Amino acid sequence: xxxxxxxxxxxxxxxxxxxxxxxxxxxxxxxxxxxxxxxxxxxxxxxxxxxxxxxxxxxxxxxxxxxxxxxxxxxxxxxxxxxxxxxxxxxxxxxxxxxxxxxxxxxxxxxxxxxxxxxxxxxxxxxxxxxxxxxxxxxxxxxxxxxxxxxxxxxxxxxxxxxxxxxxxxxxxxxxxxxxxxxxxxxxxxxxxxxxxxxxxxxxxxxxxxxxxxxxxxxxxxxxxxxxxxxxxxxxxxxxxxxxxxxxxxxxxxxxxxxxxxxxxxxxxxxxxxxxxxxxxxxxxxxxxxxxxxxxxxxxxxxxxxxxxxxxxxxxxxxxxxxxxxxxxxxxxxxxxxxxxxxxxxxxxxxxxxxxxxxxxxxxxxxxxxxxxxxxxxxxxxxxxxxxxxxxxxxxxxxxxxxxxxxxxxxxxxxxxxxxxxxxxxxxxxxxxxxxxxxxxxxxxxxxxxxxxxxxxxxxxxxxxxxxxxxxxxxxxxxxxxxxxxxxxxxxxxxxxxxxxxxxxxxxxxxxxxxxxxxxxxxxxxxxxxxxxxxxxxxxxxxxxxxxxxxxxxxxxxxxxxxxxxxxxxxxxxxxxxxxxxxxxxxxxxxxxxxxxxxxxxxxxxxxxxxxxxxxxxxxxxxxxxxxxxxxxxxxxxxxxxxxxxxxxxxxxxxxxxxxxxxxxxxxxxxxxxxxxxxxxxxxxxxxxxxxxxxxxxxxxxxxxxxxxxxxxxxxxxxxxxxxxxxxxxxxxxxxxxxx
Amino acid sequence: xxxxxxxxxxxxxxxxxxxxxxxxxxxxxxxxxxxxxxxxxxxxxxxxxxxxxxxxxxxxxxxxxxxxxxxxxxxxxxxxxxxxxxxxxxxxxxxxxxxxxxxxxxxxxxxxxxxxxxxxxxxxxxxxxxxxxxxxxxxxxxxxxxxxxxxxxx
Numbered sequence: 001x002x003x004x005x006x007x008x009x010x011x012x013x014x015x016x017x018x019x020x021x022x023x024x025x026x027x028x029x030x031x032x033x034x035x036x037x038x039x040x041x042x043x044x045x046x047x048x049x050x051x052x053x054x055x056x057x058x059x060x061x062x063x064x065x066x067x068x069x070x071x072x073x074x075x076x077x078x079x080x081x082x083x084x085x086x087x088x089x090x091x092x093x094x095x096x097x098x099x100x101x102x103x104x105x106x107x108x109x110x111x112x113x114x115x116x117x118x119x120x121x122x123x124x125x126x127x128x129x130x131x132x133x134x135x136x137x138x139x140x141x142x143x144x145x146x147x148x149x150x151x152x153x154x155x156x157x158x159x160x161x162x163x164x165x166x167x168x169x170x171x172x173x174x175x176x177x178x179x180x181x182x183x184x185x186x187x188x189x190x191x192x193x194x195x196x197x198x199x200x201x202x203x204x205x206x207x208x209x210x211x212x213x214x215x216x217x218x219x220x221x222x223x224x225x226x227x228x229x230x231x232x233x234x235x236x237x238x239x240x241x242x243x244x245x246x247x248x249x250x251x252x253x254x255x256x257x258x259x260x261x262x263x264x265x266x267x268x269x270x271x272x273x274x275x276x277x278x279x280x281x282x283x284x285x286x287x288x289x290x291x292x293x294x295x296x297x298x299x300x301x302x303x304x305x306x307x308x309x310x311x312x313x314x315x316x317x318x319x320x321x322x323x324x325x326x327x328x329x330x331x332x333x334x335x336x337x338x339x340x341x342x343x344x345x346x347x348x349x350x351x352x353x354x355x356x357x358x359x360x361x362x363x364x365x366x367x368x369x370x371x372x373x374x375x376x377x378x379x380x381x382x383x384x385x386x387x388x389x390x391x392x393x394x395x396x397x398x399x400x401x402x403x404x405x406x407x408x409x410x411x412x413x414x415x416x417x418x419x420x421x422x423x424x425x426x427x428x429x430x431x432x433x434x435x436x437x438x439x440x441x442x443x444x445x446x447x448x449x450x451x452x453x454x455x456x457x458x459x460x461x462x463x464x465x466x467x468x469x470x471x472x473x474x475x476x477x478x479x480x481x482x483x484x485x486x487x488x489x490x491x492x493x494x495x496x497x498x499x500x501x502x503x504x505x506x507x508x509x510x511x512x513x514x515x516x517x518x519x520x521x522x523x524x525x526x527x528x529x530x531x532x533x534x535x536x537x538x539x540x541x542x543x544x545x546x547x548x549x550x551x552x553x554x555x556x557x558x559x560x561x562x563x564x565x566x567x568x569x570x571x572x573x574x575x576x577x578x579x580x581x582x583x584x585x586x587x588x589x590x591x592x593x594x595x596x597x598x599x600x601x602x603x604x605x606x607x608x609x610x611x612x613x614x615x616x617x618x619x620x621x622x623x624x625x626x627x628x629x630x631x632x633x634x635x636x637x638x639x640x641x642x643x644x645x646x647x648x649x650x651x652x653x654x655x656x657x658x659x660x661x662x663x664x665x666x667x668x669x670x671x672x673x674x675x676x677x678x679x680x681x682x683x684x685x686x687x688x689x690x691x692x693x694x695x696x697x698x699x700x701x702x703x704x705x706x707x708x709x710x711x712x713x714x715x716x717x718x719x720x721x722x723x724x725x726x727x728x729x730x731x732x733x734x735x736x737x738x739x740x
Numbered sequence: 741x742x743x744x745x746x747x748x749x750x751x752x753x754x755x756x757x758x759x760x761x762x763x764x765x766x767x768x769x770x771x772x773x774x775x776x777x778x779x780x781x782x783x784x785x786x787x788x789x790x791x792x793x794x795x796x797x798x799x800x801x802x803x804x805x806x807x808x809x810x811x812x813x814x815x816x817x818x819x820x821x822x823x824x825x826x827x828x829x830x831x832x833x834x835x836x837x838x839x840x841x842x843x844x845x846x847x848x849x850x851x852x853x854x855x856x857x858x859x860x861x862x863x864x865x866x867x868x869x870x871x872x873x874x875x876x877x878x879x880x881x882x883x884x885x886x887x888x889x890x891x892x893x894x
Contacts, residue, residue: 206815208816222769276765349777349785350777350838350840397838652878681878689879
């Protein structure tokens, strides 16, 4: 048991947010939770915003992070319940209303929900437990140290007296908030580490669960929007006479686009009694757009620019170790390769949608927002509202993957609703959703390495080129657009004496944003393919070669800037690589034409993962996916089933990127308009997946994204072992075909 | 607008809508049966799958005038208490992540099993490959399909 201080009486300061603020820039640096004022008639005991115990014994745990399939509606209350000493099955969970916690508490992204709140949630639970014990001790006039909490009750060790939390609620509410609390030992956990079903599983399976798109607001109308196809364009003219005549149409309104951070496209919204009428009327609109000057860019040209620029000196040097310039080697001891990956769309199964009711002074909004505080600030700016006049109702998301870190759709919905006297639900059809996304940047990499006569790698150079998210959110003047460097920068895990990572951002008129896996997905593909290529050149086993660059390296801290340091432990990475290799039978005899590939990485949420993939070569550029093994070390595991689920899902997400996903751009407009064109991983793409976990008592890491990045390189490395070496994603585009 | 009589989950319902309105929007917005999901509107993802006379059908491309007079089953009618063999299998395997596609997944399998209680692997793959899941629960769906077929034939 360890004692941790809680500062201030009546106020519970729950410590600094431990997550990195680099990605989103809006995470709070600290937060202070005011205890609830004690109600006169004491209907319940609420020691903090996370916990309420009612007199009738009901225990409610509030969840601040938002559920989008990643399981925080289960894992986070498990952490609170553990320290509270309650039966998890007896606990009710509810979404913490927006505003019940300080700004930033609802921010959900960067795989930070568990690692970023684990300590705070434990303290919140321990505070409740301590106050309940103190209340019982006072009632019994005994020493609180002789009382213990178990299964929602306090028990006196000597007399065996027992009072439930419900019975103690009103006495506990009168207890002073403790200045320090004792946290449980990891080995005494009874909830954390035990499998729990997703809290809303039954409602999902019976169709009762309500996502944002399912919400009905009294008097609500529906809208669909015709948007200017090019970012930065505007409306020249609109003829809506035919559209207005469609039965059910209520009003047609126009709105201007916005600039950074979210670049809402200018549009014409058809508001109607039902979605179908709005969709039909939208087809009748005759709009002339002014697309602006940047309306002729294409992804094909972009990749040519990438290729050309990759040969030039990088715009920025972001990481230097030793001096790569002094390492000269003859051509036979030098190797260079280029890798590329396309723009990607989020394509959540719940298409983007948002509900707003608004006028010139105030508004109420309903929907999923991963960063609601930032969104509210920008809605206020864009729609000329005061922040305090915006009421937010957070909704369950049918997938997010970063799409709802962006909030262009929310600003747009408020702009539309301000021109209508009832609530409006704006529905994006799949074409809207795919063509007006915030895309994972396209990227290109040139790597070069030299080695000495003994086959020791002496230098490693990596030039990353991309269309940065920061150019979209902050404008081309963004000072530090090197956001795509996770894995390739100071956190690079392989022990090589001379390293240089350069970065060249390219302007491109397409809104870019964060997608599940963010920068590690961008950089791990080239890094883990290139290291594999070096092993092949040096005639070394790809696993042993990696281990030789990892094992024996001490853990270090990669300091990116004053606010962000990332611990890197090459030993933990070596462990997951070895576990994945062992479980797939790396050294075991294999059937003819079966080949294996491996790849590992560290995600910046303090989690390490490796994939090992077995394929069978069936012909030229034709293969069968036989089996995928993934090994994960994320420290303490909260919900083992939830972790497996995230690793399986991350694997499939990564497999889709390796095999199929690609957004292309022509005339500064996205081409793909449906799932026939933007292809996702499918049922028949997925071979058996096995997940293995490294037992650990280290502080918990995140699990939402660490399963994605190593799939594509492990698969490409398996194909390379079979004599093929794809260097550009997706494989489908390069003519590969596969079966399972 | 014309009035259509629909037989949904064994109940007779009446709606007054345009004849070309897809069944999807009738279910969701006119009848508040929101368990059937909008995913694409062009039959490319399967999220809106319902049964029409026991055949798995994409509600997003089925005009209400076609659905009228046929027996319509939605996820809410598969079993309100969640004890249909398919729902039980999905629960046992803990399939859902975000859950948005799962009614379409289960209704697709329900249609397959109505036609054939013991479908072949090829038939299963053909049917289930048409329903997309962005969370990537396919691995568990594959297991749950097997479990559901076992449950169904008990």
